[in-house]
Amino acid sequence: MNSSTVLDVAHSEASSTVISASSQQRIAIIGMGAMGRRVVSSLRAGPFNGLAIAGLDPYADAQALKAGLGVDLFANLDDLMAWKPTVVVECAGHAAVEGVVAQCLERGVDAIVASVGALSSDELRTRLHDAQEVGGSELTVVSGAIGGLDALSAARGSGIESVKYIGRKPPRAWSGTPADGEFDLDAIDKPTVIFEGTAAESARQYPKNANVTAAVAIAGIGFEKTHVTMMADPTVNKNVHEVEAKGPFGQLNIRLENNPLPDNPKTSWLAALSIEDAILRRLQHVI
Template sequence: MNTSTILDATSGVASDSADAASSEQRIAIIGMGAMGRRVVSSLRAGPFGRIAIAGLDPYADANALKVDLDVDLFANLDDLMAWAPTVVVECAGHTAVEGVVAQCLERGVDAIVASVGALSSDELRARLHQAQEIGGSELIVVSGAIGGLDALSAARGSGIESVRYVGRKPPRAWSGTPADGEFDLAAIDKPTVIFDGTAAESARLYPKNANVTAAVAIAGIGFDKTHVTMMADPSVNKNVHEVEAKGPFGQLNIRLENNPLPDNPKTSWLAALSIEDAILRRLQHVI
């Protein structure tokens, strides 16, 4: 269901409320690459289009972002904090979670994290938890390229016996990963398993592909108990994610076939949409 459509279809009350939310909330995007720009573009086109937005990215073009998206750009965290964001949205990868998000939480600024794979580190999870306690802030982790995790999380109440994740991508999509050195990706002509093990092991060996498996592990039974199989499959042209969970509650099966983000074929469009949804839900809560 499209949140923006619902708000646009209402009377002037929604518009007035959106303006009020815009004046109270200040959103900072960490990383102004394809995903960060996509998130800002979506916000600008929706009912909260006039909300204050800043970016943290030392490599982005400040003039272009200001002209095209009305984004104030900062190159360091101290300057961004002086801008006084009410929430930061991480769109920059694992190192941003480690190096920036914890500091924001400690300073009392809520954070929305897209790079869930970073949370495979016990040490980092503990640090982020401590940062929330120090700053009285909130950490929101989005589901990214996978869905149905609310049901998986709810199933924990009855006790989950097993969780299995299977990821399939075209062989070329595994270039630049450890599979690139172990397999002749160009020669793969049938579905081939490139990794089989735990979510903890997959996050360590395939960090660029860890976001989905990490999200499943966090929602379910943890990194060491979640079984992961990753495949190079020439029969698919999208990123395919399958989750199976069993327990006293019954059996859960999830399958998604994700199209890539138009501006970045290595990123699922659904991952960007999940960030946009988290921001909109936060803004609607203000209304």
């Protein structure tokens, strides 16, 4: 990723942080689906009394969001900008990164992006970089459903020789993807490779599953050099992510087994938690 983009994966130690006054922060959530609502609920349950939160979603129920979560809902970007957010948090998918986030950055509003897979596009990464230059704003990319990417990013300093990612999901979790047409998912009775190639190729062919591989590629050696294997595996009942990196620094191995978000089984709970963590650290200061 361009140098002006922050790969925001570090975690602050609870003992070394205090909550700062957040009255000047105005948080706008792009997309008020299960993930967006989860993020707002977490913020409302935290120590930030009176935190200003708005949503951008033309399809959500404005009355219900205002009554249940205290969220001002807007149906278009101009109205949201008039509300004067200090940061927008994308929870709406790849199209929102291109259609909304870039415009916010150009207007000087910082952005936190969850749909990392959108950044597999060279053209979009360039556009977002230029938007930051124009607006003097900052883009934060969260780690999503994978962890340990701060170590992978640090390892680049010594030169990384290889990065491999293996993703395993139960066979039916691949329904609605290209694998659904190529394989009889109900008949798979042993771990089966459904895709093998680069992170760039996986993002093009499996865009709905690209967020983790994109985060790994950005933290490590890029989309063309990151090797990706995706498997339909009847021996697992969770989404399993494995990363192996080798270089002069040594060898790095990461394995995560993620539970789904209770309100949306297609989304990893850790993905929502990574967004919440990025917002939390924006509202904190370190002593």
